[in-house]
Amino acid sequence: KYSVLVAGGGSTFTPGIVLMLLDNLDKFPIKELKFYDNDAARQETIGKACAVLIKERAPEVVFSYTTDPREAFSGVDFVMAHIRVGKYPMRELDEKIPLKYGVVGQETCGPGGIAYGMRSIGGVLELVDYMEKYSPNAWMLNYSNPAAIVAEATRSMRPNSKILNICDMPVGIEVRMAEILGLESRKEMTVKYYGLNHFGWYSDIRDQAGNDLMPKLKEHVAKYGYVVHKDIDSQHVEPSWNDTFAKAKDVFALDTNTLPNTYLKYYLFPDYVVEHSDKEYTRANEVMDGREKHVFGECRKIAEKGSSAGASLHIDEHASYIVDLARAIAYNTKERMLLIVPNQGSVSNFDPTAMVEIPCLVGNTGPEPMQIGKIPQFQLGLMNQQVAVEKLVVEAWMEKSYTKLWQAITLSKTVPSASVAKAILDDLIAANKDYWPEL
Numbered sequence: 001k002y003s004v005l006v007a008g009g010g011s012t013f014t015p016g017i018v019l020m021l022l023d024n025l026d027k028f029p030i031k032e033l034k035f036y037d038n039d040a041a042r043q044e045t046i047g048k049a050c051a052v053l054i055k056e057r058a059p060e061v062v063f064s065y066t067t068d069p070r071e072a073f074s075g076v077d078f079v080m081a082h083i084r085v086g087k088y089p090m091r092e093l094d095e096k097i098p099l100k101y102g103v104v105g106q107e108t109c110g111p112g113g114i115a116y117g118m119r120s121i122g123g124v125l126e127l128v129d130y131m132e133k134y135s136p137n138a139w140m141l142n143y144s145n146p147a148a149i150v151a152e153a154t155r156s157m158r159p160n161s162k163i164l165n166i167c168d169m170p171v172g173i174e175v176r177m178a179e180i181l182g183l184e185s186r187k188e189m190t191v192k193y194y195g196l197n198h199f200g201w202y203s204d205i206r207d208q209a210g211n212d213l214m215p216k217l218k219e220h221v222a223k224y225g226y227v228v229h230k231d232i233d234s235q236h237v238e239p240s241w242n243d244t245f246a247k248a249k250d251v252f253a254l255d256t257n258t259l260p261n262t263y264l265k266y267y268l269f270p271d272y273v274v275e276h277s278d279k280e281y282t283r284a285n286e287v288m289d290g291r292e293k294h295v296f297g298e299c300r301k302i303a304e305k306g307s308s309a310g311a312s313l314h315i316d317e318h319a320s321y322i323v324d325l326a327r328a329i330a331y332n333t334k335e336r337m338l339l340i341v342p343n344q345g346s347v348s349n350f351d352p353t354a355m356v357e358i359p360c361l362v363g364n365t366g367p368e369p370m371q372i373g374k375i376p377q378f379q380l381g382l383m384n385q386q387v388a389v390e391k392l393v394v395e396a397w398m399e400k401s402y403t404k405l406w407q408a409i410t411l412s413k414t415v416p417s418a419s420v421a422k423a424i425l426d427d428l429i430a431a432n433k434d435y436w437p438e439l
């Protein structure tokens with residue numbers, strides 16, 4: 001049985017993940033579950049409620065939460081990391097500052113994602129260092145955002161650390177694909193996929209007998225994008241997400257040989273995205289007024305009553321990919337999963353040092369990336385530009401370089417000119433003074 005630490009104990013996603021872990025104890029047995037956060041108050045609300053959930057469902061699991069790194073990171077086998085440095089008020093600024101200049105305002109894409117990256121790098125490295133100090137044999141399963149920049153930072157500054165970077169968006173899209181195809185589970189599909197995080201394409205999808213599922217999927221995506229007519233994913237059915245799933249249709253039209261990750265809409269149709277954005281009320285506001293209030297409200301009720309009866313906290317079923325990943329390492333299952341790993345020739349005509357999102361077989365020594373081969377010019381051109389953005393952000397953070405960060409924002413496909421990039425950067429610097437290294 002394993003000892004697991006959730007880093008980001010005060011996250012609104014934590015209760016859903018705990019319920020998911022409890023639901024999967026037969027697949028991935030846990031003897032101890034701990035939370036770590038640097039925000040004691042948020043973590044306490046979530047922690048008190050999770051204590052009740054665990055007592056009700058699996059009283060044998062020893063549970064605790066702490067803000068002390070040594071207590072948290074000692075004696076653990078897996079660290080599941082989902083931190084948000086600066087929390088939602090900073091996400092709000094990441095979104096609103098670019099929008100002020102008519103540029104995409106998004107959590108992980110464009111200047112907002114770059115700003116968030118500059119905040120997250122230090123936070124994630126700190127977690128890696130705590131883990132290596134107090135539990136040198138542990139693995140970190142990291143899904144902290146912005147995953148592309150965080151992954152590049154760990155590749156370049158902690159190359160030998162046992163950290164696996166993974167994102168849930170392909171899982172979310174595949175759940176929809178399975179629904180479109182009338183399959184019971186996304187695991188009936190074998191996918192080929194390549195790209196960067198939040199920036200990739202499916203090139204082949206087959207069923208277990210080897211039949212090509214792309215034609216049927218393409219027919220649907222050409223008409224409806226990834227919109228499915230039954231709500232299958234309780235997390236992502238808000239109007240803003242449905243718009244993203246619908247827009248996949250236009251992204252697909254640009255290259256009908258592949259099926260796109262939905263995030264490409266921000267790079268390929270930034271004008272559309274800005275036109276459809278409310279500069280005063282962004283996704284961060286939706287989440288603060290919606291998910292944040294709901295989850296914290298429910299958690300307070302559960303803690304007060306000492307019971308979860310009647311509470312509406314949902315299992316984050318699609319987060320079960322985290323259990324699959326932990327299992328793959330613990331039991332050497334060699335499960336095929338999409339991870340963010342160093343390219344090292346997998347995409348043969350692309351930078352070997354780039355962090356790419358590709359299928360890997362995962363076992364007890366970590367991921368074995370699959371060979372992708374050559375990719376087409378359109379994707380290659382986009383990826384070269386975007387990977388330069390990600391690498392420049394990490395270099396800017398390490399060297400405290402204003403110029404490199406300006407270059408990074410200028411190179412983002414979401415930004416029209418170097419002067420707009422500079423104006424946005426200067427505002428972001430002021431807003432992030434408590435979080436970024438001084439440039």
Ligand code: G6P
Binds near residue numbers: 107108145170283
């Ligand atoms: C997806 C992405 C994550 C992102 C999240 C934002 O799950 O894969 O990288 O953080 O969406 O969702 P939200 O509901 O917070 O806008």
